[in-house]
Amino acid sequence: MAAPRELSGIGRAVQGAIYAAGVYGHKPKVPVEPAALYDAARRKMSPQAWSYVAGSAGMQRTDRANTAAFERFPIVPRVLRNVSERSLDVTLFGRDLPAPVLFAPIGVLEMAHKDAEIAVAQAARSLGLPMVLSTQGSVPMERTAAELGTNPMWYQLYWSNNDDLAKSLVQRAEAAGAQAIVVTLDTHLLGWRTKDLDLGYLPFARGEGIAQYLTDPVFQQLVRDKAGPDTQAGRVGRAPKGEAVSGPTTSERPTPAAIRTLLSITRHYPGKLADNLRSPLPRTAVETFLDVFPCPALTWEDLAKLREWTRLPIVLKGIQSVDDARMALDHGVDGMVVSNHGGRQIDGAVASLDALAEIAPAVEGQVPVLFDSGIRSGADIFKALALGAAAVLVGRPWLYGLALDGAAGAEAVMERLLAELDLTMALSGVASIDEITRDCLSS
Known part of the structure; x- marks a missing residue:
């Protein structure tokens, strides 16, 4: 298994490689520009797959709010600072990581590419970035863990209404080498996803x-x-x-x-x-x-069960209010992810970045606060870090790369996000992640 690549100076390295290939007439197979990446993936994927992975709740207002929020926090570059050597290194839960970026958990990856989690594991391993495995995976967690090898792996739990099942999934993940359990709190019921409803398409109903x-x-x-x-x-x-087995239970003819x-x-x-x-x-x-699957009866008190099931750090994903962040601290969680599920659950919800701007100061560094929902560029990552995120989870962008070119596509997208983050740091006058603070943004 090859060692992860060195990320120091990745900005110029990636940029230079693309320009060098351009001298010979070669353009990137996976588009760099976010809108072009989006359009290319949409053309590649089936209407059902595209609606599922790119669609959000209701009128898609929360999804739009997530990306629009980044425009409200302009970067204020500082000059004449020595940024000739830069580091993206961070430490989370006592483990050193090469960058504050994780592959977010996304379910039903087979809709994007036949290799699903195996391809993503290869991309994550090449970059040395943690991969967060989804409960709604297309590949058993043990197979994905084997592909990851020693690469960091976290496990995202959808807590079902059967505690024995939830416990089994958590303990399998720990046995497979997971380093944290990420409990998704905002999807105890599926949101009103209009694009999927218009197609009458739910992938889980098809196995x-x-x-x-x-x-x-x-x-x-x-x-x-x-x-x-x-x-x-x-x-x-x-x-x-003589008795045939039909499709889904129905009174209609097949x-x-x-x-x-x-x-x-x-x-x-x-x-x-x-x-x-x-x-x-x-x-x-x-x-x-x-x-x-649905578990609308889950409460704060249930977290005590999870403590009994696992020794791993417990991270709550889906925190959107300051009050809930404080409740999480009161219940002794090890970390939290400010997230609105990419806008997929509630139409018209608070933008995730706006929530981060309020929650991170309230937590006051007592536990790591991570962020997702709306990141489309390395500059977006910079802004989230400046607003107090210890790290970010990236989802849809690498999935689009996966759809276009498998493992290589997912890796290319994440590599470019890291490259842009590195260059944004240099051009903003900071040389390390801990130098990215609220002062880097306009008030």
């Missing part, structure tokens, strides 16, 4: 993005319990002779779409396709997932 569940022993027992006694007796629930859904479900379920087509277990697994 996509539920690999962590399908490989979990607690979940598999829930599936067998739901399927009935025949499966418990070891007969894998084969349909009686349609081509229903048949495609059935095939998707059976392909994703462990085992042989022929056996799965005659078994109720694949469809029951999807039904079981849809039953156990």
